[in-house]
Amino acid sequence: MTLTPQFLDELRARTLLSALVGKSVKLQKAGREFRGCCPFHNEKTPSFYVNDDKAFYHCFGCSAHGDAIRWMTDQRGLPFMDAVKELAQAAGMEMPAMDPRAAEKAEAAKGLYEAMDAAAHWFTDQLMGIAGGEARAVLERRGIKAETAKAFGLGFSPDSRGKLKAQLKDFGDPLLVEAGLLIQVDDKEPYDRFRGRLMIPIRDPRGRVIAFGGRVIGDGEPKYLNSPDTPLFDKGRTLYNLDRAAAASRKSGRVIVVEGYMDVIALAQAGFGEAVAPLGTALTEAQLERLWRLSEVPILCFDGDNAGQKASVRAAHRALPMLAPGRSLAFVTLPPGQDPDDLVRAKGPQAFEALLGETQPLVDRLWADELASGPLGTPEERAGLKKRLADLAQTIADPSVRQEYLSDFRRRFDAHFAPPPRVWNAARPAGGAMRGGAMKGGKWRPAPPAGGDHPQAQGVKASGIDPILAKAVLAGLIRHPAEIARHVEMLGALRFAGGALGRLFEAVIDVALEDQALDSERLRTILAKSGFDQMATDLLRADATPYTFTQKNAAPARVSADLHEAISILVARPEVDGALADATAALAMRFSDEAFERQVSLVKERHALEARLANLCQANEDARTLDTEGN
Structure with a gap:
């Protein structure tokens, strides 16, 4: 598919920008323009203007500027092509013709999206029904309010091998298997993948359900079960809650990365809507790239246990080759044994906000981890530390950032192992004698020196x-x-x-x-x-x-x-x-x-x-x- 400049100009002309922006920002008429509080930064006095004649918006506070397509990518967090498709559909425009294979793939994906959406609605109905009583009790014990559960589309899958299959029979078993909703082993009859679990929909940046995470009710293994990779879902490229967090992160100026679904949901309920989570794996390069689109320095807030801290170090190492001037990571260290959900429930949002105000830079996390990795009492051990630090810095692709890390590590090493400086008092006392001689x-x-000072x-x-x-x-x-x-x-x-x-x-x-x-x-x-x-x-x-x-x-x-x-x-x-x-x-x-x-x-x-x-x-x-x- 080729998007010509003429097509994009026509799309902008057919889109009433004030109506588009007005869906999420309260605007007031101000002469020939519209004015409101900027969605990209916190402000009390409106400095954000929308001009329909010129088809652009502009903020005089933070300099945010763009057209309808830029609004969809920056404020909604959509990929460019998805933004164009959504605007074209709203404007009644046909997208340029795709090649036959692409059209066939898009038609297949349409059926998958519909199946996932139908499954999400059915899971939600089950949570609200008689069968979902135990799942609702789990949410209550965790302090999740009914309105929060509704906002995140939480649901329940009954402990049955065929109820979802029967409910979605019109889609056909092959499509449901492809969507990851059913499991088929060899030539046996397919059966429901998720059984007896609290269901958490996973959405793409456009808010469409593409997968599920299922948390076991009571005891059982695995505790969390995710959808497999499908034509809609690539867990290494997806971040949970990205669709909701994108707009919130642009308003707060930060994005918070936590370990699990429930951490994200608890933080959102506490007022931190900019939280996302990877899907049961270490942060990948693709996920880091998505995070950097939202913030130059994402904040990683993993659990305070050993596993959580090791995960943060793995993320730090993975980010190193991708660093660039101004682009880095920051870290929050939670109290031992606590996760963000525990903290906000025990001490409230203010305790978590205080931690966010004391983030640890990436270079500090790397230095502290290497320093604590083993004994440093011998020259060989200290030389090993020096080599490990140099090897880490050498993985950075950007030459200017790499040189800064080499210099910083060298300064830290020298300062840490240098003997303490001696202070000499040069004052000459009365009587002609000087201290120390x-x-x-x-x-x-x-x-x-007298008295054994040295x-x-x-x-x-x-x-x-x-x-x-x-x-x-x-x-x-x-x-x-x-x-x-x-x-x-x-x-x-x-x-x-x-x-x-x-x-x-x-x-x-x-x-x-x-x-x-x-x-x-x-x-x-x-x-x-x-x-x-x-x-x-x-x-x-x-x-x-x-x-x-x-x-x-x-x-x-x-x-x-x-x-x-x-x-x-x-x-x-x-x-x-x-x-x-x-x-x-x-x-x-x-x-x-x-x-x-x-x-x-x-x-x-x-x-x-x-x-x-x-x-x-x-x-x-x-x-x-x-x-x-x-x-």
């Missing part, structure tokens, strides 16, 4: 200082002098064995603390006057040390965290090495379980320090890789 020979000398810095042995790491730390301080004040107390715990490296260290501290606004170039100029020019130059060579804080253009936040970690390791290693030597000697003199455990514990500490140092080197490699990819 003392004036000697006219110069301030940092000293170890237990890892106590008892450091000068002979245990790692010269390679010490050179790297010194290069980092020269490159980033502002970091000296932030780490001065820990630096005061370091005791070099002397020599040129020790003298340079003291000179750097002295100069930087006298002028805390000093930059790297000025610091090097001052050091050169003291004879340290060549040594500082050698330390700052690009290939001298494999750490981020020795690099000129490294990110300031990364520099501060990595430098703090390096200084912590530099301070702790001599203490651990000394204690390990003592423990080994004690074990050699006299074996005991306590002495052995002490040695093993210190060996593990030593390995942990080595792993932390290796992570610092890896952090620099990762940063360089990211810079290369970014360029």
Whole structure:
């Protein structure tokens, strides 16, 4: 079928737009136009106008704009072709001829729609009759009002193998089997699919019944039974209540996804008409696309149990490849063991509205799930977390969103595993002394903190200082002098064995603390006057040390965290090495379980320090890789 521009123009001309819009919006005459409150956003003062002469509507509040076809697709939520067909029928226009196969398919579908509609009416009659007493009692216990049951077309299927078949005999068994209303096994006589169940009609975006969900009355399995896929019904592409929720979501500006039929019905009764549900399966790509037509950030509100939370994570993973700028998901975490139906019945709509005001972004849900997926105590486990996060981000097709996720995950990882920052009070007390040190020979000398504030810095042995790491730390301080004040107390715990490296260290501290606004170039100029020019130059060579804080253009936040970690390791290693030597000697003199455990514990500490140092080197490699990819 081909829809020509001439056909569409004629369709618009034959459609009185004010009459079409007036079916769902209260309009008042305003000159040559009609005015009313916009159905696409909440407003008290009318700013929505309909112009029949120009055949368009426009809202001066939210800029919604369109013609009759756009009204049917945006406000009613219909697919384009369905919108055109419905308008054409109302206008008395014949749709362009279809090819024979398409016409035959449409005629067959017409019979299926009629059968489903007849079944829905019969189920509703059964609910209201004598046979439906137990089903009505179920609805009462769940707090579903009679008017709500009527609005959703709820019904009841008697516990019989042939009552529906007999009622719809005029349609013929083959059509009823094709519609999913009867079951046929081999060549045996077909029988009713739904027996002894509360019946919930499933509708397409045009409001036509295309399938059913049946909830068992009392005990029995399965608890819910859905229609099979048919020419009318594809459960992977259908969302329950989409026909009613489309208009409500455009008014509220959101769409809420819950797990089941009864959650949708309970929320609608509580005033949340924008709720939909998948049909017993995880959210599919097709369902996500439908949701994004209604809202850029649908809200997933699955049950608070483990199964519900796992379902939300599966949906998050499935959505990742489809993300785009502005298009994402948000999540609501319900109290453990509760679903939306439980919550609104126990605490009322205000409790659910409060949860909707505290949604969790998609990136937060992914990060929290990966962080809780296993232990993270070893470098290998942390590397596994980093890889999983990177793999998730790489599934995103949109390059800009993918890069943002890579950056965000990296920042979260660095912040989560970075050591806590130390705060240095640079105020100089009266009397010439500074906190954490003392004036000697006219110069301030940092000293170890008193009272055990830094237990890892106590008892450091000068002979245990790692010269390679010490050179790297010194290069980092020269490159980033502002970091000296932030780490001065820990630096005061370091005791070099002397020599040129020790003298340079003291000179750097002295100069930087006298002028805390000093930059790297000025610091090097001052050091050169003291004879340290060549040594500082050698330390700052690009290939001298494999750490981020020795690099000129490294990110300031990364520099501060990595430098703090390096200084912590530099301070702790001599203490651990000394204690390990003592423990080994004690074990050699006299074996005991306590002495052995002490040695093993210190060996593990030593390995942990080595792993932390290796992570610092890896952090620099990762940063360089990211810079290369970014360029």
